[in-house]
Amino acid sequence: TQSIRIGIVGYGNLGRGVETAIQKNPDMSLVGVFTRRAPDQLDTVDAATPVFSVADLNDFQDKIDVLILCGGSKDDLPKQTPEYAALFNTVDSFDTHAKIPEFYAAVDAAAAPAKKTALISVGWDPGLFSLNRLYAEAVLPDGETYTFWGKGLSQGHSDAVRRVEGVKAGVQYTLPSEKAMAEVRTGSRPTLATRDKHTRECYVVLEEGADAAVVEQAIKTMPNYFDEYETTVHFIDEDTLQREHQNMPHGGFVIRSGNTRPEHNQVIEYGLQLGDNPGFTSSVLVAYARAAYRMNQQGQYGAKTVFDVAPGLLSIKSPEQLRKEML
Numbered sequence: 249t250q251s252i253r254i255g256i257v258g259y260g261n262l263g264r265g266v267e268t269a270i271q272k273n274p275d276m277s278l279v280g281v282f283t284r285r286a287p288d289q290l291d292t293v294d295a296a297t298p299v300f301s302v303a304d305l306n307d308f309q310d311k312i313d314v315l316i317l318c319g320g321s322k323d324d325l326p327k328q329t330p331e332y333a334a335l336f337n338t339v340d341s342f343d344t345h346a347k348i349p350e351f352y353a354a355v356d357a358a359a360a361p362a363k364k365t366a367l368i369s370v371g372w373d374p375g376l377f378s379l380n381r382l383y384a385e386a387v388l389p390d391g392e393t394y395t396f397w398g399k400g401l402s403q404g405h406s407d408a409v410r411r412v413e414g415v416k417a418g419v420q421y422t423l424p425s426e427k428a429m430a431e432v433r434t435g436s437r438p439t440l441a442t443r444d445k446h447t448r449e450c451y452v453v454l455e456e457g458a459d460a461a462v463v464e465q466a467i468k469t470m471p472n473y474f475d476e477y478e479t480t481v482h483f484i485d486e487d488t489l490q491r492e493h494q495n496m497p498h499g500g501f502v503i504r505s506g507n508t509r510p511e512h513n514q515v516i517e518y519g520l521q522l523g524d525n526p527g528f529t530s531s532v533l534v535a536y537a538r539a540a541y542r543m544n545q546q547g548q549y550g551a552k553t554v555f556d557v558a559p560g561l562l563s564i565k566s567p568e569q570l571r572k573e574m575l
């Protein structure tokens with residue numbers, strides 16, 4: 249059968265990860281990488297796949313089955329997903345949690361009339377963690393759910409830091425509160441504010457002549473990313489960033505403790521330990537690209553989230569094979 253033909257938009261950590269992940273999925277092929285960089289900058293995209301400008305995408309409508317959008321959530325995807333969802337089936341990792349409802353509406357307005365399928369906010373959080381919070385809350389209505397991330401590098405927050413004026417490069421680490429995690433594990437169902445669960449640490453390389461105090465303030469007060477957290481900003485030079493901050497480990501867990509009878513406490517836990525956040529996230533995007541293709545074939549048009557995707561559609565195995573392997 250014909251392979252599922254994939255296009256990548258945006259060649260950063262995720263773009264590179266999708267290029268690798270496709271090779272582990274024999275039912276898929278990679279048509280090209282599409283970048284916003286100027287024609288004389290295409291050689292800065294060190295991809296093993298043919299590189300094109302996003303301006304060329306129109307010519308590929310009959311050559312690509314699913315476009316995987318690897319831009320940043322802060323500034324790129326709010327523009328790119330609605331634009332491309334009108335032309336292609338798309339999958340993206342949009343993770344500005346507070347803005348997902350409005351993003352969903354904008355993408356649906358583009359994809360539905362075009363009879364395209366646009367899977368939004370795919371990854372691990374939002375994504376696999378969202379799914380596990382849903383399973384836990386549906387199964388244990390009487391309970392409390394907690395999510396902890398890290399210690400690790402958040403790509404969404406690192407992308408957001410890099411977009412601040414005066415920042416040349418940067419990364420953000422998320423640290424869970426040991427105290428909060430211990431309290432949750434006692435099953436005491438504590439009430440925890442956002443500020444009680446995580447702190448955030450940024451490492452920033454300033455542009456020449458940028459004002460550190462202004463940059464620090466812009467990061468700490470950034471809505472939807474930092475303003476609800478105790479945040480520390482460290483200023484370092486480029487060499488230090490290259491030497492000490494190239495790895496992108498991350499992870500975390502979703503935990504729900506609940507009761508079926510008062511005397512029976514039940515605990516559900518789902519966890520991830522990621523050696524490489526973008527590599528893992530890209531692998532999730534690719535599995536959902538398979539589902540987007542199939543959902544479009546089934547006539548499921550418009551914007552969808554992971555809640556709308558039947559799990560079997562993610563698998564390269566046939567429904568019969570999956571049933572055989574159910575135990």
Ligand SMILES: NC(=O)C1=CN([C@@H]2O[C@H](COP(=O)(O)OP(=O)(O)OC[C@H]3O[C@@H](n4cnc5c(N)ncnc54)[C@H](OP(=O)(O)O)[C@@H]3O)[C@@H](O)[C@H]2O)C=CC1
Pocket residue numbers: 257258259260261262263282283284285292318319320321322324341342343344369370371372373374375403404405407408525526529
């Ligand atoms: N839902 C989830 O669980 C997760 C979501 N994410 C989301 O993924 C988003 C993307 O993350 P990530 O890939 O790390 O972001 P990057 O900063 O690596 O890349 C973002 C975009 O910046 C451009 N870019 C990257 N490197 C360069 C360069 N050297 N020169 C010029 N342009 C460059 C690329 O676009 P172009 O090629 O067009 O220039 C790229 O698409 C994050 O914002 C986050 O929101 C990430 C992890 C998990």
Ligand SMILES: N[C@@H](C[C@H]1CC(C(=O)O)=NO1)C(=O)O
Pocket residue numbers: 343371372373374397398400401402403404405421422498525
């Ligand atoms: N979307 C996150 C994935 C997880 C990590 C995270 C955080 O550290 O705040 N929130 O969600 C990312 O971009 O890495």
